Amino acid sequence: MSTLARWLGERVPLGRFDIKELTNEPVPEHLKRWWWCLGGTPAYLFIVQIATGILLAFYYEPSAARAYESVRFVTEEAAYGWFLRGIHKWGATLMIAAVILHQMRVYFTGGYRRPRELNWMVGMCLLVCTLTIGFTGYSLVYEQLSYWGATVGANIAASVPVVGPWMKTLLLGGEEYGAQTLPRFFMLHAAVLPALMICLLVVHIALIRLHGVTDLRFRGDESKPPKPFLFYPDHFYTELMIGLGLTVLLAALATILPATMGPKADPLSTPEVIKPEWFFYVAFRWLKLFSGTAAVLSIGFVLFVMFVWPFIDAAIRKYTRFAEASVWIGIAGALSIIGLTVWEAAVAH
Amino acid sequence: MGGALVAAYGSAAAVAGRYLFPARPAGKRWIYVAQVASLQRGHALPWRTPSGERVSIARVGDGQSTDDFIALSSTCPHLGCQVRYESQHARFFCPCHNGVFSPEGKAVSGPPAEAGQDLVRYALRVDGPLLYIGLSERQIASAGQEA
Amino acid sequence: MSLDFKRIVIATLSLMFLGSLLFVQWMEVSRRRAETGEAGAHIAIPDSSRQCVDCHMQNTMGLVEHWKDSTHAESGVGCVECHQAEKGDADGFEHYGAHIAVIVTPNDCARCHPAEAQEFMASHHAKGGNILASLDNFLAEVVEGSRAPFDPHAPTPGLAPGQGLVGGKVNGMASAISGCQQCHGGKVAFVSTDGGHVDVDDLKPGADGKPTSQEALARIQRDPTGKPLLHPATWPNSGIGRLNLDGSRGSCSACHSRHDFSPRRARQPENCGKCHLGPDHPQKEVYEESKHGVAYRDLIHDMNLDSDEWVLGKDYSAAPTCATCHMSANTRNGMKITHDPGTRISWTNRPPVSLVLDTDVHGEVVKATDPAERAKLIEDTAQAKRNRMRQVCSHCHNDSYVNAFYAQYDEFVVNYNEKFARPGQALMKLLLDKQLLTPAQFDEEIEWSWYYLWHHEGRRARHGASMMAPDYAHWHGMFEVAERFYMAVIPQARELAEHAIANGKEAQGKAVMEFIDELLARPEHRWFEQQKKH
Structure with missing residues (x-):
């Protein structure tokens, strides 16, 4: 045993203490509150998505002729395929929900403020990646709804001034949805976006480690000395508990509400009701309210504002009296997002 | 704790392993289509598999052997539209994007030809006076049974 | 939250995860089982029959379930494939978009099974309907019933005035319909516009099975949807020699029961x-x-x-x-x-006297006695038939065993033929020729006795011997043949002769007496009266 340890130690010059040092960063006490564990949740779900996604890719064939059939094969014939697909589908939903919750927590606790502005922007990139990966993944099934969802999505992209048509062509691999489209979506979904997200995550986490987690003091605690605790095992266990809880929840969702097969995509017949996945309801409702370029541009503008918010917030705090403005703006924003989503969900058209 | 963790994630890994292990071999069954005598040369019989896929079955020779018949999927490999046989042009035509296929199912022009996608060909078998088509279990399962 | 507590929570959650995976496994297994176990999963419901199946699953689910268990269902042969009718078929009608017929005849089956249908058509089975024109039917139609409908003695339970198939009268054909015709096959008919029958004789179908008589076609009664009404006296019927509307004979479902075949x-x-x-x-x-x-x-x-x-x-x-x-x-x-069971049978034990099954081109027994003439007529010899049967026997028995069995069987039949059947047949013919019997069948006791002797007991004996059932060969067979011969036929013939002699037909009566005495003086019968005479 010691021989093996020595052999390994020579080749991997990493002592036990180095490992402890690397993993056991002390974390502030407030992380013992559950609300502060939301960052680990999307990371855990991301791992689940990678694992199930790789498995699904073993059988998936990204072509118009075979896509639907291969998804059907996974769902109906491959052993446990229905379960893995269910986990992947519900994992996506939960991951997007977790990302949004994490972002809201960071926002409302001011975690993006100096010196962490850059990490907020990295996080915004991760949000956009997550939404895009959700969109491309949904389109891969080649169901009637996902086909038309992708078609509508491409047309929205096309309505962006100047670069719109170019974006659409790039996205679809041609003037319209064709033989090139699915391979493109598949590459984005299974290779480009995950790789990009991993890079962004590394940066995201590295920045957290470099800055340390914001040490928050709640009312009444200000006078107490900081009581940091170890990442491992204490915080790790907390994250593990959340992860396991999520896994059980995923398994339950995948069995109780399994991923099903809608009708196969038919380019010749547009369905009565086209709806994207729930996380695009906001944008979809918005597009219906302000048709065309205006809506697209306004969504782009909102995204841009979110992206640079740390600097806007700093400016507000510096040059106005409204130090708490971000909270009220955040509440207004969250309420309008929820309102638009519920609105879209409640009506047929 | 460790044991429980290993058991849980271990069985998850086992599920993944079982999933990757090939499913049942794709068995092919011979399904009755029509009587050989009922097919005229040059005419295509529109037929649907029990699962609802459209197949076009034509007689290409006067003999009684399997080679005298051809069965092609009516689903365009481009985007899944339904092709139709145009006897005046002796070709299959897809109205969605003007895909054209030869009577043997080879893509001649339009998007399918660019992508090199021919119509899917089904196996046929002549057994005495009867013509059979080779279908997978999935193509045999009726649409209603899947629900 | 202490670390230990966290550990416990993690362990609990892990076990929950494990439990959910076990549940998933159970679901997967039961899903597989449902897939492989369900009969429905293996069958191919052809697109053309999907509508039929959906609707008939509600109305006549047993029928559809039977079909689902059939080889037809496995190979994608659905309802329409068999029930389809062609334009011009007498019994075709529109049924939810499909042109179909109710009765599937051997002609329909022959579309896919031509060799089987041909063998069957050549068989004695397919000719079972011939009995309708034969004397045997006299029993059911006259002796047991009445060819003409008759009035009940008084209002009778089960038959409301003016109702029933023959307008409130007693249907004397009932025995023939429910008895003879259900095995032998009846003559399928439509109800005609005047309430009578339109059958194959009226329709005069051509070689393609389509009717040539427009007049008969016009007489068929139809319901408001255009569906022709099959006469309830003739359908249901799955008799093996059924006379079908398209001119074909027989019913494949007599043996291959519908709808699982x-x-x-x-x-x-x-x-x-x-x-x-x-x-x-x-x-x-x-x-x-x-x-x-x-x-x-x-x-x-x-x-x-x-x-x-x-x-x-x-x-x-x-x-x-x-x-x-x-x-x-x-x-x-x-x-x-083979679908012609006659091709392996060397004796026909059906008639009063068994015949060797040398058959002509039509499959009929060659009765000629002249060897040259026989040789000319015979198409398939009894020996050839027997050799085919031997091929079967030889799977379990060696040649000498089989030969010895056939020797026993042949000699049993010959003994029956020679001791009772041929003399009995000659005696009955003599009685008829000498006009000691009326031409009507079954109106004299001896006719019943003789019928019992050959049609029941004699066949039982011969069948018993042919298929190795000793009790049928002997007690249910030859014992009863002998009893019938000595204790009924002979005394009844003598009584008829004595009666004739006493009533002015002396010559005829004496001829019969002489025949009987000569017969009984033969060595094989001598035991019977030898001691009584002394």
């Missing part, structure tokens, strides 16, 4: 037992008593009855059933099934 069932003796049983030809009971039947009952699980092909010597060899010997394939005949 189970080969398994056709291989079992009970299937033949629908008709081949009872006092006049108890083949099924004879078989059950034989070593063959006993072995079958015991070894039924080794019979491989479900196998696709069912070749004796390859798929099974535990015991023979009716089908094994008379129809099924075996390894020594090129694995060829």
Whole structure:
């Protein structure tokens, strides 16, 4: 045993203490509150998505002729395929929900403020990646709804001034949805976006480690000395508990509400009701309210504002009296997002 | 704790392993289509598999052997539209994007030809006076049974 | 939250995860089982029959379920494939977009099974309907019933005034309809506009089965949807020699019961037992008593009855059933099934006197006695037929055994023929020729006695010998033949003769007496009265 340890130690010059040092960063006490564990949740779900996604890719064939059939094969014939697909589908939903919750927590606790502005922007990139990966993944099934969802999505992209048509062509691999489209979506979904997200995550986490987690003091605690605790095992266990809880929840969702097969995509017949996945309801409702370029541009503008918010917030705090403005703006924003989503969900058209 | 963790994630890994292990071999069954005598040369019989896929079955020779018949999927490999046989042009035509296929199912022009996608060909078998088509279990399962 | 508590929570959650995976596994297993176990999962409902299946699953689910268990369903042969009618068919009608007919005839089956249909058409089975024109039918139509409908003695339960198939009268054909015709096959008919029959004789179908008589076609009564009404006296009927509206004869479903057409069932003796049983030809009971039947009952699980092909010597060899010997394939005949069971039978034990089955081109027994003439007429000899049967026997028995069995069988038949059948037949003919009997059948006691002798007891004896059932050969057979001969036919003939002599037909009476005395003086009968005379 010691021989093996020595052999390994020579080749991997990493002592036990180095490992402890690397993993056991002390974390502030407030992380013992559950609300502060939301960052680990999307990371855990991301791992689940990678694992199930790789498995699904073993059988998936990204072509118009075979896509639907291969998804059907996974769902109906491959052993446990229905379960893995269910986990992947519900994992996506939960991951997007977790990302949004994490972002809201960071926002409302001011975690993006100096010196962490850059990490907020990295996080915004991760949000956009997550939404895009959700969109491309949904389109891969080649169901009637996902086909038309992708078609509508491409047309929205096309309505962006100047670069719109170019974006659409790039996205679809041609003037319209064709033989090139699915391979493109598949590459984005299974290779480009995950790789990009991993890079962004590394940066995201590295920045957290470099800055340390914001040490928050709640009312009444200000006078107490900081009581940091170890990442491992204490915080790790907390994250593990959340992860396991999520896994059980995923398994339950995948069995109780399994991923099903809608009708196969038919380019010749547009369905009565086209709806994207729930996380695009906001944008979809918005597009219906302000048709065309205006809506697209306004969504782009909102995204841009979110992206640079740390600097806007700093400016507000510096040059106005409204130090708490971000909270009220955040509440207004969250309420309008929820309102638009519920609105879209409640009506047929 | 460790044991429980290993058991849980271990069985998850086992599920993944079982999933990757090939499913049942794709068995092919011979399904009755029509009587050989009922097919005229040059005419295509529109037929649907029990699962609802459209197949076009034509007689290409006067003999009684399997080679005298051809069965092609009516689903365009481009985007899944339904092709139709145009006897005046002796070709299959897809109205969605003007895909054209030869009577043997080879893509001649339009998007399918660019992508090199021919119509899917089904196996046929002549057994005495009867013509059979080779279908997978999935193509045999009726649409209603899947629900 | 302490670390230990966290550990416990993690362990609990892990176990929950494990539990959910076990549940998933259970779901997967039960899903697989449902997939492989469900009969429905293996069948191919052709697109053309999907609508039929959906609707009839509600209305006549048993019928559809039967079909779902059939080989037809496995190979994608649905409702329309068999029930389709062509334009111009007398019995075709529109049914939810499909042009179909109710009755599927051998012509329909022949579309896919031409060889089988041809063999069957050539068989004696297909000619079962000939009985309708024969004397046998006289029993059911006249003796048991009445060809003309008759009035009930008084208002009668079960028959409301003015109702029933013959306008409130008693249907004297009832016995023939429910009896004879359900085995032999009836003549399928439509209800005509005047309430009568329109059958194959009226329709005069051509070679293609389509009617040539427009007049008959016009007389067919139809319901408001245009569906022709089949006459309830003629349908349902699955008799094996049914006379169909398209001119074809027979019914494949007589043996291959609809709608599962189970080969398994056709291989079992009970299937033949629908008709081949009872006092006049108890083949099924004879078989059950034989070593063959006993072995079958015991070894039924080794019979491989479900196998696709069912070749004796390859798929099974535990015991023979009716089908094994008379129809099924075996390894020594090129694995060829025949749908003409007559091709392996060397004696016909049906008539009063058994005949050797040398048959002509039409499959009829050659009755000519001149050897040259016989040689000219015979197409398939009894010996050839017997050799085909020997191929079956040889799977279990060696040649000398089989030859010795046939020697026993032949001599049994000859003994019956020579001792009782031929003399009895000659005596009955003499009585008729001498006008001691009326031409009407069954109006004199001796006619009943003679009928019992050959049609019931004589056949029982011969069938008993042919299929190794000693009790039928002897007690239910020859013993009763002898009793009938000595204790009924002979005394009744003498009584008729004495009666004739006493009533002015002396010559005729004496001729009969002489015939009987000569007969009884023969060595084989001498025992009977030898001691009484002294």
